[in-house]
Amino acid sequence: xxxxxxxxxxxxxxxxxxxxxxxxxxxxxxxxxxxxxxxxxxxxxxxxxxxxxxxxxxxxxxxxxxxxxxxxxxxxxxxxxxxxxxxxxxxxxxxxxxxxxxxxxxxxxxxxxxxxxxxxxxxxxxxxxxxxxxxxxxxxxxxxxxxxxxxxxxxxxxxxxxxxxxxxxxxxxxxxxxxxxxxxxxxxxxxxxxxxxxxxxxxxxxxxxxxxxxxxxxxxxxxxxxxxxxxxxxxxxxxxxxxxxxxxxxxxxxxxxxxxxxxxxxxxxxxxxxxxxxxxxxxxxxxxxxxxxxxxxxxxxxxxxxxxxxxxxxxxxxxxxxxxxxxxxxx
Amino acid sequence: xxxxxxxxxxxxxxxxxxxxxxxxxxxxxxxxxxxxxxxxxxxxxxxxxxxxxxxxxxxxxxxxxxxxxxxxxxxxxxxxxxxxxxxxxxxxxxxxxxxxxxxxxxxxxxxxxxxxxxxxxxxxxxxxxxxxxxxxxxxxxxxxxxxxxxxxxxxxxxxxxxxxxxxxxxxxxxxxxxxxxxxxxxxxxxxxxxxxxxxxxxxxxxxxxxxxxxxxxxxxxxxxxxxxxxxxxxxxxxxxxxxxxxxxxxxxxxxxxxxxxxxxxxxxxxxxxxxxxxxxxxxxxxxxxxxxxxxxxxxxxxxxxxxxxxxxxxxxxxxxxxxxxxxxxxx
Numbered sequence: 001x002x003x004x005x006x007x008x009x010x011x012x013x014x015x016x017x018x019x020x021x022x023x024x025x026x027x028x029x030x031x032x033x034x035x036x037x038x039x040x041x042x043x044x045x046x047x048x049x050x051x052x053x054x055x056x057x058x059x060x061x062x063x064x065x066x067x068x069x070x071x072x073x074x075x076x077x078x079x080x081x082x083x084x085x086x087x088x089x090x091x092x093x094x095x096x097x098x099x100x101x102x103x104x105x106x107x108x109x110x111x112x113x114x115x116x117x118x119x120x121x122x123x124x125x126x127x128x129x130x131x132x133x134x135x136x137x138x139x140x141x142x143x144x145x146x147x148x149x150x151x152x153x154x155x156x157x158x159x160x161x162x163x164x165x166x167x168x169x170x171x172x173x174x175x176x177x178x179x180x181x182x183x184x185x186x187x188x189x190x191x192x193x194x195x196x197x198x199x200x201x202x203x204x205x206x207x208x209x210x211x212x213x214x215x216x217x218x219x220x221x222x223x224x225x226x227x228x229x230x231x232x233x234x235x236x237x238x239x240x241x242x243x244x245x246x247x248x249x250x251x252x253x254x255x256x257x258x259x260x261x262x263x264x265x266x267x268x269x270x271x272x273x274x275x276x277x278x279x280x281x282x283x284x285x286x287x288x289x290x291x292x293x294x295x296x297x298x299x300x301x302x303x304x305x306x307x308x309x310x311x312x313x314x315x316x317x318x319x320x321x322x323x324x325x326x327x328x329x330x331x
Numbered sequence: 332x333x334x335x336x337x338x339x340x341x342x343x344x345x346x347x348x349x350x351x352x353x354x355x356x357x358x359x360x361x362x363x364x365x366x367x368x369x370x371x372x373x374x375x376x377x378x379x380x381x382x383x384x385x386x387x388x389x390x391x392x393x394x395x396x397x398x399x400x401x402x403x404x405x406x407x408x409x410x411x412x413x414x415x416x417x418x419x420x421x422x423x424x425x426x427x428x429x430x431x432x433x434x435x436x437x438x439x440x441x442x443x444x445x446x447x448x449x450x451x452x453x454x455x456x457x458x459x460x461x462x463x464x465x466x467x468x469x470x471x472x473x474x475x476x477x478x479x480x481x482x483x484x485x486x487x488x489x490x491x492x493x494x495x496x497x498x499x500x501x502x503x504x505x506x507x508x509x510x511x512x513x514x515x516x517x518x519x520x521x522x523x524x525x526x527x528x529x530x531x532x533x534x535x536x537x538x539x540x541x542x543x544x545x546x547x548x549x550x551x552x553x554x555x556x557x558x559x560x561x562x563x564x565x566x567x568x569x570x571x572x573x574x575x576x577x578x579x580x581x582x583x584x585x586x587x588x589x590x591x592x593x594x595x596x597x598x599x600x601x602x603x604x605x606x607x608x609x610x611x612x613x614x615x616x617x618x619x620x621x622x623x624x625x626x627x628x629x630x631x632x633x634x635x636x637x638x639x640x641x642x643x644x645x646x647x648x649x650x651x652x653x654x655x656x657x658x659x660x661x662x
Contacts, residue, residue, distance in 0.1 A: 001541070002523040004563040004600035004636060011599060014563075018602030019611055022622040041427060058598035192333040212333070232335040232345075264595035266631045267389035269335035271349030278352055291353040295626070300597045302636060305335060330661050 001201045007073035008198035012055050017316040019062055023327045027064045033083065033232050036062040036101065037072045037088040045163040047174045048072070051103040051111050051158055052087060053174035054079040056197065057218060060297045063328030064155065070103075070326075071096075078197050079219045081109030089118035093130060099127035100173035103157055103180060105150030106134040119256065127171055131178040134201055135308065138215030138223045138245040151218050152260040152297040153185035154310045156320075159329060163322035177319070181310065186247040188239045189223070189306030191216035193263065195299050214238050218262075232269065239307045242282065249311050251285030256320065258308035263298030266277040267303055275286045277307050290320055296328060332532045338530035343386050343408055349622045350393055352659045357397040361540045364414065366421040367393040368403045368441030375510040378496040378505045379403070379425035382434040382489055383418060384441050387528065387548060391485065391628045394659030400493035401434075401657075402427075409528050409631075410550045412440030418448030422459060428503035429459035430510060434488055437465040458502055460634040462509040464488050464637065468577040469546030469554045480551050483517035483591040483639045487651075490660060494653035502515070512641065517578040520554070520637030522547035526593065526630050545569050549593075549630045563600065567607040570638045575615065582616030582640050587623065587651065589639035594629035596636055601625065608638050621651055627659060 008128050011032065020029035020036060031096040035052070039145045042048045051061040052074025061073035071094040076082035079310050091100050100121070104114045111132060118128045135153030142149055161178035161287040169177065191213045193313060194203035212235070215223025230238075249255060262265070278288050289312060295308070310316070324331055336342050337443050351360035351367060359370045366383070383390040383405025392404035403421040407413035422431045431452070435445045442463060449459045466484030472481055494508040494562065500508065522544045525534035535551040540543060543566070546554025561569075578627045580586060590605040592598070601624050620643060628637070643646070655662055 002540070002560055002634065004521075004523070004566060004596065004604055006564055006603065011603070012604055014597040014603045017605030018604075018624075022602065022605050022624045036384045050582045054597065056597070058602075063598075125548065190335075192335070209333070229333055231337045233337055263597055264632055264634070266387070266594055266629065267394075267626070268346040268386065268631075269354065271389075272337065272342070272345045273335055273349075274353050275345055275349030277351075282640075287523060295598070298597065300599075301595050303333065303595070303632060304541075 001196050003198060005198055008256060012075060013197050016075065026325065026327055031084040033072045033089050035072055035086055037093050042071045042094050042096035044096050045098050045130055045170050046096055047098045047169065048100045048160065049103060049162055049165055050090050050094050050100055052082045053105050054081060054088065056300050057297050058153065058164065059328035060128050063108055063157055064158050064326050066326035067325035068166050068322060069253055069324050069329065070156050078199060080108065081113050084113045084116035086121060087114055088120040089120040090128060091117060092302055094123065095126045100170060101161060101174050102128065102130040103154065103161065104130050104132050105154055105180060106132045106147055107144045108146060111142065113151065115202055129175040131175060133182055135185045137186050137242045138188050143221040147219050147231050151187045152258060152306050153187050155179045156256065156258065156310050159324060160316055163319035166322065172253065179284055181316065185308060186243045187306050187308040188243050189216050189304060190214050190235055190239060190303055191304040193303040195302040205312045216304060218297060220299060220304065232272045233276045236273050237280065240280050243307055243309050247311060249286055249309060252289045254289045254311055254312040255281060255311040256290040257281060257288045257315040258292040260297055260306045260308060261295040262302040262304040263295055264301040265301040270305055273305050281325065334529060340542050342439045342529050343406060343409060343636050346386065347406065352394050357656065357658055358393065361420065364417040364420050366403055366405045366417055367396055368424050368542060369396055371622055373402045373425050373427035373473060376429050377427055378429045379427055379431045379499065379504050380434060380489065380493055380496055381421050381425050383413045384436050385412060387396050388628050390659035394658050395486065395650035398659065399497050399653060399655035400489050412438065412444045413442045413525050415447035418445055419451040422448060422452040422457060423455060426457045429625055432492060432502060432505050432511060433459065433461040434485065434492065435461050436485055437463045437478055438475045438480065439477060440475065460502055460506040462495060462506060462513055466516045468517050468573045469476055469519050473548055474552040475509050480548050481516045482520065483637050484518050487516055487587065487589065487641050491654060492652045494650035499654065503577050515642040516639060517574045518637050518639040519574050520547050520635060521545050521566055521570060522633055523633040524634040525551055526633040533592060547635060550558055563603045564607045567604050568611065571608050571611050574638055578640055580617055580640060580641060585618045585620045585643040586612060587641040588612060588619045589622040589623040591625065591628055591637045591639060592626040593633040593635040594626055595600055595632040595634040601636055604636050621648065
């Protein structure tokens with residue numbers, strides 16, 4: 001296992017330390033229990049947004065803490081859910097009197113631990129809601145998941161709900177809007193290579209030299225099928241087809257097209273995929289009015305990509321365009 | 332060779348197509364010859380900045396085209412210098428009457444082709460200067476290079492010279508300032524794995540399972556030594572030591588610390604390196620007042636990182652902080 005780490009045990013703490021030092025204008029580290037918050041308190045009366053999940057998907061979620069997006073992020077150990085006490089501490093810290101919305105990716109451990117944290121926080125009279133993100137159309141039920149998995153679409157939920165909180169929506173309204181994004185976003189990914197979790201020391205699965213996995217999960221969970229390597233355009237069609245079909249987006253509609261890198265993919269390849277996905281959408285009469293391309297929800301050093309489509313209306317577009325100041329999204 | 336491409340021949344054109352489609356608010360593609368320019372013309376009377384070099388280092392240079400940084404970028408084929416006619420076309424397009432500064436990484440082919448392009452552009456009465464970036468302290472003379480190589484420090488030169496051009500400095504002043512950045516920036520990198528150029532189909536070098544290369548070049552050119560894998564902190568010391576020594580930075584000085592990913596490195600590992608590099612600098616009395624961490628000058632899917640230190644004064648800090656609006660840097 002070749003990694004720029006000091007030991008498997010120190011990865012999480014040292015990543016959080018380096019991340020919060022490098023971005024001390026935006027974020028602050030809390031160590032007991034571990035979570036990341038905005039460097040300045042949540043503005044009084046603003047609904048607070050909290051997200052979290054296993055580490056190894058950086059910049060998710062710490063990279064999205066800051067003005068216009070999350071107020072706190074809770075990193076678990078590598079590919080492992082954060083604990084209820086971590087989440088509870090983040091909720092308590094983030095609350096500024098208007099309540100807290102949790103944005104939770106649909107993995108059994110995450111959902112359960114966020115639920116327990118909500119109970120703990122409610123006992124402290126904090127008003128808490130949660131939305132579950134389940135944008136991955138690849139498979140129903142999987143390792144660690146009942147129902148569909150939450151993947152790259154989570155970034156879009158966090159950005160848009162964050163903007164709604166900034167414009168002054170109350171907790172019910174921010175929750176409704178976050179759910180609207182969940183209802184209108186779908187994703188699917190491909191792996192060209194596996195990744196190695198530091199504690200495991202070995203790749204989490206193996207792919208032959210000419211083999212790729214369509215519908216891969218962000219922890220390397222099985223997808224739909226293993227096939228021989230094809231061209232980027234053919235792979236793009238295999239990913240985009242199920243996304244478009246499940247979303248039911250078509251002629252005359254507008255979309256945000258998001259091509260996400262899994263961590264080890266050259267930027268050039270992401271743009272090659274973006275190019276063809278955009279053409280395919282436009283061929284079906286879908287206008288791509290907003291775009292995002294890059295490493296936002298990764299699986300360590302995995303090579304691969306996912307395609308996410310969000311159906312846009314005027315409100316979602318305005319909220320997407322609203323200012324954001326975080327380590328990973330900034331405009 | 333596992334890549335999300337359609338063919339080795341189509342990589343450059345399809346990358347440029349996807350990139351300019353995804354960022355059409357910022358950039359525009361030119362296809363005959365190939366270069367990328369700002370979506371809107373260089374403001375009249377502003378010194379124009381042009382850079383370029385072989386592809387495979389994305390987001391360098393196209394990702395730095397936009398307000399406050401480059402006016403045009405010229406991508407050659409993968410790891411191959413752009414041709415003089417490409418560069419000449421970019422210079423002519425970018426010039427807005429105040430002349431053009433070329434920012435050139437120190438590779439023999441790049442330097443030669445930029446020189447030829449300058450002669451061609453001067454024949455058209457365009458006032459052109461060039462600065463050569465040679466920040467890599469690892470080796471003197473190397474594959475493709477006489478003298479030191481130009482690597483990640485190039486981003487800092489482009490940002491700071493870009494801000495000087497926006498504030499209205501004339502061509503002589505922008506050139507002097509770019510050279511000041513070159514004189515005050517040093518870098519060194521490490522490779523954990525090699526990368527594969529699409530045309531070659533095979534990795535450009537091989538490293539044993541427990542071996543890393545200290546001082547690697549961004550095309551996989553040989554560095555200082557191959558050693559057994561060590562901890563992140565030990566590797567950080569091996570990279571930072573020569574950088575600090577060559578730069579001669581020390582007690583009471585301020586620095587920008589830039590940890591750059593080679594393309595296939597998880598963000599967590601970059602932050603682990605950043606954390607220790609920062610501590611080492613601070614132990615020597617150097618105050619890290621600005622930071623940059625991420626994939627900015629890559630080598631396709633290579634796993635590894637480089638450390639860059641820029642000595643900061645008030646002027647360089649102000650120019651670094653000035654607004655920038657490009658695909659890869661935005662604040």
